[in-house]
Amino acid sequence: MTESDILVEVRDLKVHFPIRRGVIFDRTVGHVKAVDGVDLRIVRGRTYGLVGESGCGKSTLGRALLQLIPPTDGEVRFDGVELTTLPAGRLRAMRRRMQMIFQDPMSSLDPRQNVESILTEGLHAHGIGGSRDERRKIIGETLDAVGLPQWALSRYPHEFSGGQRQRIGIARALVLGPELIVADEPVSALDVSIQAQVVNLLDELQDNLGLTYLVIAHDLAVVRHISDTVGVMYLGALVEEAPSDRLYTEPLHPYTRALMSAVPVPDPDVEDRRERILLSGDLPSPANPPSGCRFHTRCPWAQPTRCADERPVLRDIGGSRVACHFAEGIASGELRPHKTSGQVVRPEGEGDDPGVVSAPSEPGSFV
Amino acid sequence: GCAESDRDDEGSSGNKKDTLVFGVAGDPKVLDPSFASDGESLRVARQVFETLVRPEEGGTKVSPGLAESWTPDAAGTTWTFKLRSGVKFHDGTDFNAEAVCVNFNRWYNAKGLMQSPDVTAYWQDVMGGFAANEDDTLPPSLFKSCTAKDETTVDLAFTRVSSKIPAALMLPSFSMHSPKALEQYDASNVAGSADDIKYPAYATGHPTGTGPFKFKAWDIANKTLTLERNEDYAGEKAKLKTLIFQTISDENARKQALRSGGIQGYDLVGPADVEPLKSEGFNVLTRPAFNILYLAINQKGNPKLADLKVRQAIAHAINRQALVDSKLPPGAQVAVNFFPETVEGWNGDVTKYDYNVEKAKSLLAEAGASNLTLKFHYPTEVTRPYMPNPKDLFELVSADLQAAGIKVEPIPLKWSPDYLNATTSGSDHDLHFLGWTGDYGDGYNFIGTFFDRQKDEWGFNNPALFEKFKKADTTADQAARVALYKELNADIMNFLPGVPISHSPPAIVFGKDVTGVKASPLTDERFATAEFKS
Amino acid sequence: MFRFIVRRLLQLIPTLFGLSILLFIWLRRLPGGPETAILGERGTPEMRAAIRRNLGLDEPILIQYGRFVRRLIRLDLGTSISTKREVTTEFLQRFPGTVELTVMAMVIAIGIGIPLGYLAARRRGRFLDHASVGGSLIGICIPVFFLAYVLKAIFSENLNWFPASGRQDPTIEATRITNFFVLDGLLTREWDAAADAIWHLVLPGIALASIPLAIIVRMTRASVLEVLNEDFVRTAEAKGLTESVVRRRHVLRNAMLPVATSVGLLTGGLLSGAVLTETVFAFSGIGAFLADSISQRDYPVLMGFIMIIAVVYVMVNLIVDLSYSLIDPRVRVR
Amino acid sequence: MTITGAKKKEKIDRLAEVTARDERGVSLWQEAFRRLRRNPAAIVGAAILTVFVLVALVGPFLVPYGPTDTMGIREGVIKPGVIPGPSGDHWFGYDHQGRDVFSRMIVGARQTLLVGVVATLIGLAVGALIGGVAGAAAGLGGRWGRMVDTVLMRFIDMLLALPSLLLAVSIAALLGASLTTVMIAVGMVSVPVFARLLRGSMISQAGSDYVLASTSLGVKKSKIALTHVLPNSLAPVIVQATLTLATAIIEAAALSFLGLGNPDSAVPEWGVMLADAQPYLGVRPALAIYPAVGIIITALGFTLLGEAMREALDPKLRK
Amino acid sequence: MALLDVDDLSVTFGRRGQRAVHAVDGVCFSVDAGEVVGLVGESGCGKSVTSLAIMGLLPKQPGLRIGGKAVFDGTDLLQLDDRARRDVRGRDVAMIFQDPLSSLNPVIPIGIQVTEVLTRHRGMKGDAATKEAADLLDRVGIPDPRRRLKEYPHQLSGGMRQRALIAMAVACRPRLLIADEPTTALDVTIQAQILELLKDLVHSSGTALVMITHDLGVVAGMCDTINVLYGGRVVETARRRPLFREPRHPYTVGLLSSVPRLDAGRGERLNPIPGSVRDLLPWPEGCAFAPRCSRREDACVGEPPELVLTHEGRSYRCVNPAPVGPPSAAARQAGAATGAVPAPREEEKP
Numbered sequence A: 001m002t003e004s005d006i007l008v009e010v011r012d013l014k015v016h017f018p019i020r021r022g023v024i025f026d027r028t029v030g031h032v033k034a035v036d037g038v039d040l041r042i043v044r045g046r047t048y049g050l051v052g053e054s055g056c057g058k059s060t061l062g063r064a065l066l067q068l069i070p071p072t073d074g075e076v077r078f079d080g081v082e083l084t085t086l087p088a089g090r091l092r093a094m095r096r097r098m099q100m101i102f103q104d105p106m107s108s109l110d111p112r113q114n115v116e117s118i119l120t121e122g123l124h125a126h127g128i129g130g131s132r133d134e135r136r137k138i139i140g141e142t143l144d145a146v147g148l149p150q151w152a153l154s155r156y157p158h159e160f161s162g163g164q165r166q167r168i169g170i171a172r173a174l175v176l177g178p179e180l181i182v183a184d185e186p187v188s189a190l191d192v193s194i195q196a197q198v199v200n201l202l203d204e205l206q207d208n209l210g211l212t213y214l215v216i217a218h219d220l221a222v223v224r225h226i227s228d229t230v231g232v233m234y235l236g237a238l239v240e241e242a243p244s245d246r247l248y249t250e251p252l253h254p255y256t257r258a259l260m261s262a263v264p265v266p267d268p269d270v271e272d273r274r275e276r277i278l279l280s281g282d283l284p285s286p287a288n289p290p291s292g293c294r295f296h297t298r299c300p301w302a303q304p305t306r307c308a309d310e311r312p313v314l315r316d317i318g319g320s321r322v323a324c325h326f327a328e329g330i331a332s333g334e335l336r337p338h339k340t341s342g343q344v345v346r347p348e349g350e351g352d353d354p355g356v357v358s359a360p361s362e363p364g365s366f367v
Numbered sequence B: 001g002c003a004e005s006d007r008d009d010e011g012s013s014g015n016k017k018d019t020l021v022f023g024v025a026g027d028p029k030v031l032d033p034s035f036a037s038d039g040e041s042l043r044v045a046r047q048v049f050e051t052l053v054r055p056e057e058g059g060t061k062v063s064p065g066l067a068e069s070w071t072p073d074a075a076g077t078t079w080t081f082k083l084r085s086g087v088k089f090h091d092g093t094d095f096n097a098e099a100v101c102v103n104f105n106r107w108y109n110a111k112g113l114m115q116s117p118d119v120t121a122y123w124q125d126v127m128g129g130f131a132a133n134e135d136d137t138l139p140p141s142l143f144k145s146c147t148a149k150d151e152t153t154v155d156l157a158f159t160r161v162s163s164k165i166p167a168a169l170m171l172p173s174f175s176m177h178s179p180k181a182l183e184q185y186d187a188s189n190v191a192g193s194a195d196d197i198k199y200p201a202y203a204t205g206h207p208t209g210t211g212p213f214k215f216k217a218w219d220i221a222n223k224t225l226t227l228e229r230n231e232d233y234a235g236e237k238a239k240l241k242t243l244i245f246q247t248i249s250d251e252n253a254r255k256q257a258l259r260s261g262g263i264q265g266y267d268l269v270g271p272a273d274v275e276p277l278k279s280e281g282f283n284v285l286t287r288p289a290f291n292i293l294y295l296a297i298n299q300k301g302n303p304k305l306a307d308l309k310v311r312q313a314i315a316h317a318i319n320r321q322a323l324v325d326s327k328l329p330p331g332a333q334v335a336v337n338f339f340p341e342t343v344e345g346w347n348g349d350v351t352k353y354d355y356n357v358e359k360a361k362s363l364l365a366e367a368g369a370s371n372l373t374l375k376f377h378y379p380t381e382v383t384r385p386y387m388p389n390p391k392d393l394f395e396l397v398s399a400d401l402q403a404a405g406i407k408v409e410p411i412p413l414k415w416s417p418d419y420l421n422a423t424t425s426g427s428d429h430d431l432h433f434l435g436w437t438g439d440y441g442d443g444y445n446f447i448g449t450f451f452d453r454q455k456d457e458w459g460f461n462n463p464a465l466f467e468k469f470k471k472a473d474t475t476a477d478q479a480a481r482v483a484l485y486k487e488l489n490a491d492i493m494n495f496l497p498g499v500p501i502s503h504s505p506p507a508i509v510f511g512k513d514v515t516g517v518k519a520s521p522l523t524d525e526r527f528a529t530a531e532f533k534s
Numbered sequence C: 001m002f003r004f005i006v007r008r009l010l011q012l013i014p015t016l017f018g019l020s021i022l023l024f025i026w027l028r029r030l031p032g033g034p035e036t037a038i039l040g041e042r043g044t045p046e047m048r049a050a051i052r053r054n055l056g057l058d059e060p061i062l063i064q065y066g067r068f069v070r071r072l073i074r075l076d077l078g079t080s081i082s083t084k085r086e087v088t089t090e091f092l093q094r095f096p097g098t099v100e101l102t103v104m105a106m107v108i109a110i111g112i113g114i115p116l117g118y119l120a121a122r123r124r125g126r127f128l129d130h131a132s133v134g135g136s137l138i139g140i141c142i143p144v145f146f147l148a149y150v151l152k153a154i155f156s157e158n159l160n161w162f163p164a165s166g167r168q169d170p171t172i173e174a175t176r177i178t179n180f181f182v183l184d185g186l187l188t189r190e191w192d193a194a195a196d197a198i199w200h201l202v203l204p205g206i207a208l209a210s211i212p213l214a215i216i217v218r219m220t221r222a223s224v225l226e227v228l229n230e231d232f233v234r235t236a237e238a239k240g241l242t243e244s245v246v247r248r249r250h251v252l253r254n255a256m257l258p259v260a261t262s263v264g265l266l267t268g269g270l271l272s273g274a275v276l277t278e279t280v281f282a283f284s285g286i287g288a289f290l291a292d293s294i295s296q297r298d299y300p301v302l303m304g305f306i307m308i309i310a311v312v313y314v315m316v317n318l319i320v321d322l323s324y325s326l327i328d329p330r331v332r333v334r
Numbered sequence D: 001m002t003i004t005g006a007k008k009k010e011k012i013d014r015l016a017e018v019t020a021r022d023e024r025g026v027s028l029w030q031e032a033f034r035r036l037r038r039n040p041a042a043i044v045g046a047a048i049l050t051v052f053v054l055v056a057l058v059g060p061f062l063v064p065y066g067p068t069d070t071m072g073i074r075e076g077v078i079k080p081g082v083i084p085g086p087s088g089d090h091w092f093g094y095d096h097q098g099r100d101v102f103s104r105m106i107v108g109a110r111q112t113l114l115v116g117v118v119a120t121l122i123g124l125a126v127g128a129l130i131g132g133v134a135g136a137a138a139g140l141g142g143r144w145g146r147m148v149d150t151v152l153m154r155f156i157d158m159l160l161a162l163p164s165l166l167l168a169v170s171i172a173a174l175l176g177a178s179l180t181t182v183m184i185a186v187g188m189v190s191v192p193v194f195a196r197l198l199r200g201s202m203i204s205q206a207g208s209d210y211v212l213a214s215t216s217l218g219v220k221k222s223k224i225a226l227t228h229v230l231p232n233s234l235a236p237v238i239v240q241a242t243l244t245l246a247t248a249i250i251e252a253a254a255l256s257f258l259g260l261g262n263p264d265s266a267v268p269e270w271g272v273m274l275a276d277a278q279p280y281l282g283v284r285p286a287l288a289i290y291p292a293v294g295i296i297i298t299a300l301g302f303t304l305l306g307e308a309m310r311e312a313l314d315p316k317l318r319k
Numbered sequence E: 001m002a003l004l005d006v007d008d009l010s011v012t013f014g015r016r017g018q019r020a021v022h023a024v025d026g027v028c029f030s031v032d033a034g035e036v037v038g039l040v041g042e043s044g045c046g047k048s049v050t051s052l053a054i055m056g057l058l059p060k061q062p063g064l065r066i067g068g069k070a071v072f073d074g075t076d077l078l079q080l081d082d083r084a085r086r087d088v089r090g091r092d093v094a095m096i097f098q099d100p101l102s103s104l105n106p107v108i109p110i111g112i113q114v115t116e117v118l119t120r121h122r123g124m125k126g127d128a129a130t131k132e133a134a135d136l137l138d139r140v141g142i143p144d145p146r147r148r149l150k151e152y153p154h155q156l157s158g159g160m161r162q163r164a165l166i167a168m169a170v171a172c173r174p175r176l177l178i179a180d181e182p183t184t185a186l187d188v189t190i191q192a193q194i195l196e197l198l199k200d201l202v203h204s205s206g207t208a209l210v211m212i213t214h215d216l217g218v219v220a221g222m223c224d225t226i227n228v229l230y231g232g233r234v235v236e237t238a239r240r241r242p243l244f245r246e247p248r249h250p251y252t253v254g255l256l257s258s259v260p261r262l263d264a265g266r267g268e269r270l271n272p273i274p275g276s277v278r279d280l281l282p283w284p285e286g287c288a289f290a291p292r293c294s295r296r297e298d299a300c301v302g303e304p305p306e307l308v309l310t311h312e313g314r315s316y317r318c319v320n321p322a323p324v325g326p327p328s329a330a331a332r333q334a335g336a337a338t339g340a341v342p343a344p345r346e347e348e349k350p
Ligand SMILES: Nc1ncnc2c1ncn2[C@@H]1O[C@H](COP(=O)(O)OP(=O)(O)OP(=O)(O)O)[C@@H](O)[C@H]1O
Pocket: A017, A032, A033, A034, A052, A053, A054, A055, A056, A057, A058, A059, A060, A061, A218, A286, A348, A349
């Protein structure tokens, strides 16, 4: 694997959302550490899968990678170009090479735009396709590629089924001929049968066009199915990164193990045989993450030493990268899990909107 | 059960008999009439205070008030007043010559903010300035001194002869106050700064006069002012025990209040309501018309208007009779002079301008003004005694003018202050309505006010006319003065600075069972004589 | 919570400051001035000039504004040009009337609007629904002053049930403490005075309530319909709760959230003076007085009243926000 | 029920391509319009307004008498306290100036419509401009954007804190009473409503995924604001505009009541007619009732249509 | 006699001017005491409507028609009047919903929401009710229940909210619990907790559970009998193992082969069902699944296929069912061969 094979390199990426409050002027009183020091590399033409619980920072990472959210700290290199310091104009030009697919196919399509204008918008922005015919041709090819009929062009998003909408979203990303596609939960809003269609489509496109994917999902099975490398995130940081098959056969991090054991498999035999590692409690608040190993509050293998005060770094263990002080011990069965009593956390972000109320929609009156 | 109707049912036979609630259009501004210029303050003052001379009941002639008689000296500058004896102020102080001088000296010696024109408007209007004018623009005072010769004889000396004396002394602003109360409530201490004037306690809550009613309470929050009978009144005591003025600014609201029994009378009755109210059995009193509505023509506005022919054309174009018949209350008259017939000096033998469209057209053609467009100002949101519904009048006059080929650009403005401001200053106005209700029965109060000098309202300069006015004003002999007024009226109607339109008798209405009030052309209705008939 | 209040009050300062500058310039740009209004048709140019000079209106506007601000800092709003009473006094005399009227109108609007809106939602598509929605539409479409005349013609002139104007029968000798007539009547135990004051509030209250009532009916209806479709109502039903518990505890309480907001804002709006209603009913409140003050060009009153109204408006909004956080625990104010 | 094999196949094929008709797509606006057409309230509202607009357009050419013809005065039938009622020649009778009320009502429809529409347009234009700029700035603009937004919104707050009548009256004082003044005054009163509505709507739209999607395509922010955020935020504004048409007509009447209405009697407006009738309520209440009923019915038409549009455009009901 | 017998249940939403929607169309299934029955199917197949119809919770809108029977313990729930139904709901039959946040009243503390069931059906009041509520919360695994009672839904995490909902549902020890996608909104780790909790509750109290889900994995681990729904009808019913081992209906086969599996390798293509759920053939005109079916025959169209009953209570509604034999045996074998059920087995016993 030479340097040129690496399309994306992320180093120590941090995205902290300030929590502002104050009497007159807002002061920053803390940060939601949505992404807190992530290193990863995505190999050209391969798929990197990212899993983790809701709120662990997957989407934020994906968006920060595309510079849709300005990162607080760290580097993002795309094909050798440092994106974080790129001026706005050049960044916009760069966007042609990296695209995004969204989770909710409805809300990510402008309901008042027909498919044609959804697809041409990007072309216009980058000046691709001089004439209308040329653009039509590009769009037509893209529609074919995602398996949508030509008559779709004049139609509006709400006239399509969920699967078709997601195809439109994919087509929108594809028309620009990108090299990297960040897919944020591309299938989680879809029905099982449709989900498979879209997964296959992504696979096919990669084969045909040599795309590089960063696929974000919370469904481990999906991620494992389409990824070459899988990264497991917990509370803003990677806890484990391994080739897809290896992650399944030899999960090293306790969190990965728990995750694996929790995914239901549509096979009664497997289901009956397996033992679940039940984690107690929920994800702690990213505004106030636990000290040391972020997972130690819920970890069945947490040890009295190190775990609570020393933050483990990702380290190589036989082809995987794991952020656990005791990964070897756990793998060999030396250490045994114990029942944890997790603290219960309040969900952050709920009920945070200050009491802003809107005016009634009646104009003033000279009563 | 409801409180209101309960009281109505039983109250009509009991205590309500001697309590009259009278609806007025605005809040009084101040209780000391020395500082008042608004009609509502003066209406209150007329019940609480008395003046040396007063208008005859139901008329405008100067008749005895606190003074039984008055005589000028030979030069006509010093007037001797013989006072009534045995009169007491509400606080028990005696009324005498000394008290008269205290009052006049208080006004004359006004200092500081009391010299502000919005504080002592009527004094300045009548007397000009003060003992020591603090503002250079103030004219010298007409009043010179007051001498108490004995208990009941007082001499008022003036610096020159004036048409205003003694008629102007009927104005409520020259009411007699109790010297003790003036002292006690710091009546002359108009405090604060020029842009932040504060009235003294006397003016806001302790008016003390000799009138048939005593001040009782002023409830700003309820917009009511309550007077009660002065049991020690020197003359015939008031029949009502309590008199309440309640402010109801909306005309319809006043009518509805009267009909529902909430009030037992109100002023400023719409002309359209006179007949209906009468037929419902209410006592509608019509005041003798003591006013004038005119159409002013500003000669500085449109150069064509400086041409007499054009002005004559305008006068001929307007069907004043139709206007009076259809829009003004019964008893209204078309005006021939700029002052009502009841004022001495009225002249029936002046140039008259009958309604004649053809003549108007030909006059315009002669003047080369066939294609005239005139800015016509009229006020909105106001009813004046001489002008009950300006918009309606405007529409009719404007239609008449158009019929004669004069185009009209309507400019409606809010009466206060936009309209007054626009029509009485500057020159950007061609035609407008305005009028006047007389303060007292002297002709100068009408035509003198309008034409005795160059004014922005009219935009003409006629030195001969102005000279004649000066002469009239300073003529001490009543008969000679009246003769001059007659001449002036004829001159004015020849010169035709504007078109006198009408004199309309304002109406005042009382409940079906209220009697005893006589309508006054000067709105000097005396509630002391009002009573409920049983 | 405390911080939130302080913050909102501090935010008020720049708003008020901006408002005062805006107003000051705006008002002085209006043609005509208080002198014309004071003197009426009797004023001579000299008298007018003298008044302008006395009032300092001939000075540069910045100096005038500076004087205003200096006074304001001492919490002195000056005196009215036309009545020569202190602006604060005027306000204290007239605002209570507006408040009473507003309260009456809102009591009527809420008392009828919420039950009616609720019933309309429950009987969606049936007669009551159509009737109340239709009625509320008409309520919005009737010019208030016309409604006021009609009400008075029927209920005062013909039936003589209610007084036609004023805040209290002037023949009643009532003691004034706060100028809230109803409250004063209760405080001084002058029951008939209090009753009479309430009686005087009925017709203007109804006239003024017509628009808020219509808005509340429709909002309640829409809100209840929305809540009826919420999952938690289904949960409550699934628990087998009785209809009345479901209705009170689950439906109405949640449906009231948006209604409460608009009630607050409507109240805030009414508090700035119901000019037409006050005029037509000869009701002493700030609305009609403000309108008068415009035609009098009574600058101190205008400036003072509007600044106070702005503060009141912001306070009402603040209270709405705070109460919102009380009924809805999800909203945290800070 | 048996179907032959070929037919069956055809049927299934058709189903496989259920939506494959060679038709243009139906945009959300068209969808909303379809829903609107099915709503009886909308139909009633539209019917009222159609009649109203027709009368406004052609009525003035058909009226029996001129609206300013004071024939009653000429004929001498108008006296203080006497205004003749309906007759064969004058269906609605004379007014206080001896004019034909029926003709004035018809001609007045046009003015009333004009006042409502122009006032609303003024409010909409100014409000939408302020709200649009603030919304775009707040939603997409970063720190500077927030500042712009704050300034604009403070300004709107100030407008809101001003009693609306004072605003209108002072505008009238500044400009003098005229038709334009009424339009501007009534329009200005609705500015804060439009501004806040559009701003709120734009801010919420600016946070949606499709904006992010366009950003990731490399589209400029200004273009996103204009082509995505704005069109998607318009629905509530359009609904509000329809409802404001109703209130504008009523408020114009209120202004007339205060003597600030259009002074030109050649172009009667219902609000002015209603206000002018006040002194004659005691003589002939019908003079007030005709224009009042006209105003109520027209306002009702706009309100019905507006409410129906609110339902039709409601994203929650979109299916 | 089963605890609940749903017989020919059909629900139609009629709308003015539009074609009626047959959301549920002759659904039959039964539930025995202590049994876990699954209803599986994709979005819009009528799972929720079925459960709501049984509970009598469908919104009362004009044009709604409910047919068939739902006999619970001898009484037809569909025939009960409102009063009687309210008595049954929450006491004998309880239900939990998909979205735990929106299913809880946001402005009322959890405690009140739990105790109101106790008050309604068990007549408990005051301290007794509070205590019982705290016990309930404790039972569903909410730590520090006393304090939680005073908190509002938004102060709890998603898992805790769902536990609270479950606590309310089981407050009266219902004999039948219907869970409509109880874990769809939750993360896998939390889902595992909740499923475990439900299993425990069913086992310990003998409550029958109707488990509604679209996740085949969930039913695989929980249910005794599984009904697969498509287009408002049950297309296949089977006990758990037979269903997964030998799915007969092409739809079931398609579903199983569409699901990416944790134990399948990278790069294996999935076998999706073509088309989308919207491409329905109305049942009266044939098999609704026909337009998407790979085993379609001419016989599939024209008349709706009958439910075919085979041994062990199995049935399917297909004229050309898949042959007996697992759909992707290779994949599963691969998974089984690696033995990769990653959890260490002996150590943990909750
Ligand atoms: N704009 C923002 N401002 C403040 N906090 C944010 C913002 N966006 C995200 N967060 C917070 O950052 C954390 C990570 O969010 P993110 O959306 O990246 O999670 P996720 O892993 O994608 O979750 P999900 O699976 O639910 O999509 C969350 O706690 C979230 O509340």
